[in-house]
Amino acid sequence: MIDPKAMTTLGLLSRANAARRPDAMCHKFEGRATTFAQFDALADKVANALDAQGAKLVAYLGKNSDAAYELLVGTARAGGIFGPINWRLAPEEVAGVINIFGPDVLCVGPEFHAAVEAIRDQLPADLTLVAMEGGHETWPAYETWRDAHPAGYPDDKAGPDDPCLLLFTSGTTGLPKGVMLSGGNLLRQRAAMAEAAMAYDSWEDDDINLVAMPFAHIGGLGLWVISFANCCGAIITREFDPIEAMDLIHNEGVSRLFAVPAALQFIVRHPKAKETDFSGIRSISYGAAPMPLPLLRECLEVIGGKLTQVYGMTETTGSICLLPPEDHDPAGSPRMSSAGKPMPGQEVMILDPEGNEVPLGEIGEIATRGPQCMIGYWKNPEATAKTKTEDGWVKSGDAGYMDADGYVYIHDRIKDMIISGGENVYPAEVESVLYGHPAVSEAAVIGVPDDRWGEAVKAVVTLKEGASLDEAAVIGHCRQHLAAFKCPKTVDVIPAMPRNASGKLLKRDLRAPYWEGRGRQVN
Structure with missing residues (x-):
C-alpha cells in the first residue's frame, strides 16, 4: 500500500x-x-x-x-x-x-x-x-x-x-x-477502502485494469484513478468494444473492469464469449444502471469472477454505496434489488421534503456525506445550494429507502432523469429541442424499459392544428441539436397531455403503461 x-x-x-x-x-x-x-x-x-x-x-x-x-x-x-x-x-x-x-x-x-x-x-x-x-x-x-x-x-x-x-x-x-x-x-475514498481491507477490493501488483468507459464520465476516469491509486497497470481503450474487451481479457491479462450493465450484456451475448478465457478475472464492478437478475446470471455463468454493484453520481466522485459479491445471489434475493450499503467513510441518510431524516423503510430522497462529495458546481452557487447543504450533505435526486441492515433501495427518480446505457438524459433538454419542430404543440419526454439500454428515451407529443408528423423526421430533427443518446428512440402522438387540476403535466400517467407490473420505476 x-x-x-x-x-x-x-x-x-x-x-x-x-x-x-x-x-x-x-x-x-x-x-x-x-x-x-x-x-x-x-x-x-x-x-x-x-x-x-x-x-x-x-x-x-x-x-x-x-x-x-x-x-x-x-x-x-x-x-x-x-x-x-x-x-x-x-x-x-x-x-x-x-x-x-x-x-x-x-x-x-x-x-x-x-x-x-x-x-x-x-x-x-x-x-x-x-x-x-x-x-x-x-x-x-x-x-x-x-x-x-x-x-x-x-x-x-x-x-x-x-x-x-x-x-x-x-x-x-x-x-x-x-x-x-x-x-x-x-x-480519500480509496484510502478508506484500503483501510477497510475488503477482500474483493484488495489489489495485487499484477492486477491489470481495463479502462473502456468514457473518459468524461466518473465511471471511466474514476476507474483509472483506482488502478493508479493501487499502483497497478491499466489498459486503456479508445472506447468500449466488446470484441476488443474480450481480446484484452483473453490475451493481455486483464483482471479487473468496470462496465455499465448494457456493456456487460454485449460481452456475454457475443459469440466470441464462448472462445474467451475469463479465468483471470478477479473482480467486475458495474453501475450507472441496475443489473437485471437474468443478466446477472448470464454474467456469473459466462464471465465468473466477483461482481460488485456500485451506486453513486458525478457529484459524489462515483460510488457511495456498494453491493458486495457475497450479496449477489443467482437465485435472487431481496438484497439483489438494493444498491448495497454505504462505503467506508461515507454516510447515507433518507430525507423528507423538509430535509428531515425519515424512519427506516420509508421512502424519501437519498442524501450522502463524506470525503467524496463535490466542492460544488462551477460558477453556479444557486445550483450548489440546492444540491449540497451547508453541513455537507449532497442530495441525490433519487427516491429510496434504507432497511434495518443499512441496505439502500432505489425506488424512483425525483428529478425525472433517464439513464440510457449509462448516460444521463434530462427530459427538459430534449423537450426544448422537440418544441422547435414545426408540427409539435406540446412535448413530454419519458424513460421506458429497454432490454438493451436499461431505459430508452421516448417522446410523447401533441400536434399543432392541422399538422401531421413523421416519426423519423422528428428524431432526425433532434439529432441535429443533441447527442444521439439523448434523442428519442420512438415518438408517440396523443390528443392531449394528462394534467392535474392546477394544469401540471402528469408524467407519471404517461410513464405508467410502460412500467406496469414492475416493482420500481427504474430499469
Whole structure:
C-alpha cells in the first residue's frame, strides 16, 4: 500500500508511484506502454507547459487515450483544473460547455478536429487549440506542445481540497453543470477502502485494469484513478468494444473492469464469449444502471469472477454505496434489488421534503456525506445550494429507502432523469429541442424499459392544428441539436397531455403503461 500521505493529490500520488514501481507498466494504449516513471515525467512536462503559458484551465475533447491522463495529472500538479468534455455531444452542445468552463487550452482528439473548426467562431478568440495525436495544419501537435518543456517540477501546487477536475453533467433545465472535484475527493475514498481491507477490493501488483468507459464520465476516469491509486497497470481503450474487451481479457491479462450493465450484456451475448478465457478475472464492478437478475446470471455463468454493484453520481466522485459479491445471489434475493450499503467513510441518510431524516423503510430522497462529495458546481452557487447543504450533505435526486441492515433501495427518480446505457438524459433538454419542430404543440419526454439500454428515451407529443408528423423526421430533427443518446428512440402522438387540476403535466400517467407490473420505476 502506498503511503497514505500520497493519497491526497494526484501529483503526490504520481510521484509516489514513480518511486515505488518506476519500471512497472502504468498504462498501455493501442500498443504503447508507459511506465510509472515515464508517466510522472510526462505529467511534469505538461505542468511546465501550462506554467510557461500562464494557463490554469484545460479542456479535453476526445475519446479515451493515455495522453488524456497525462493532461489530468499534469494540470492538477500545476494547480489548474482539467475538464474533459463528453465527445458524444453535438457541436453546439460542446460550444456551450466550453463557454461555461472558459478554458485557456482545448486539447482536441483527431476525430473532432472538424467539429471544433465548425464552432470556432463560437469559442473564445484567445483559446489555445492543441491537436492530440497530431495531424492539424495550424494547431500545435500535443507531443510538440508538451515536449518543448522539461521534465522535473518543483512542487505539487494543488492541495487536497483544491479543485483539480471539472466533470460536466446535464442539468434538469438543459444547461450543463460543472462538478468541481478535488484530489481529496478522488483519493480519500480509496484510502478508506484500503483501510477497510475488503477482500474483493484488495489489489495485487499484477492486477491489470481495463479502462473502456468514457473518459468524461466518473465511471471511466474514476476507474483509472483506482488502478493508479493501487499502483497497478491499466489498459486503456479508445472506447468500449466488446470484441476488443474480450481480446484484452483473453490475451493481455486483464483482471479487473468496470462496465455499465448494457456493456456487460454485449460481452456475454457475443459469440466470441464462448472462445474467451475469463479465468483471470478477479473482480467486475458495474453501475450507472441496475443489473437485471437474468443478466446477472448470464454474467456469473459466462464471465465468473466477483461482481460488485456500485451506486453513486458525478457529484459524489462515483460510488457511495456498494453491493458486495457475497450479496449477489443467482437465485435472487431481496438484497439483489438494493444498491448495497454505504462505503467506508461515507454516510447515507433518507430525507423528507423538509430535509428531515425519515424512519427506516420509508421512502424519501437519498442524501450522502463524506470525503467524496463535490466542492460544488462551477460558477453556479444557486445550483450548489440546492444540491449540497451547508453541513455537507449532497442530495441525490433519487427516491429510496434504507432497511434495518443499512441496505439502500432505489425506488424512483425525483428529478425525472433517464439513464440510457449509462448516460444521463434530462427530459427538459430534449423537450426544448422537440418544441422547435414545426408540427409539435406540446412535448413530454419519458424513460421506458429497454432490454438493451436499461431505459430508452421516448417522446410523447401533441400536434399543432392541422399538422401531421413523421416519426423519423422528428428524431432526425433532434439529432441535429443533441447527442444521439439523448434523442428519442420512438415518438408517440396523443390528443392531449394528462394534467392535474392546477394544469401540471402528469408524467407519471404517461410513464405508467410502460412500467406496469414492475416493482420500481427504474430499469
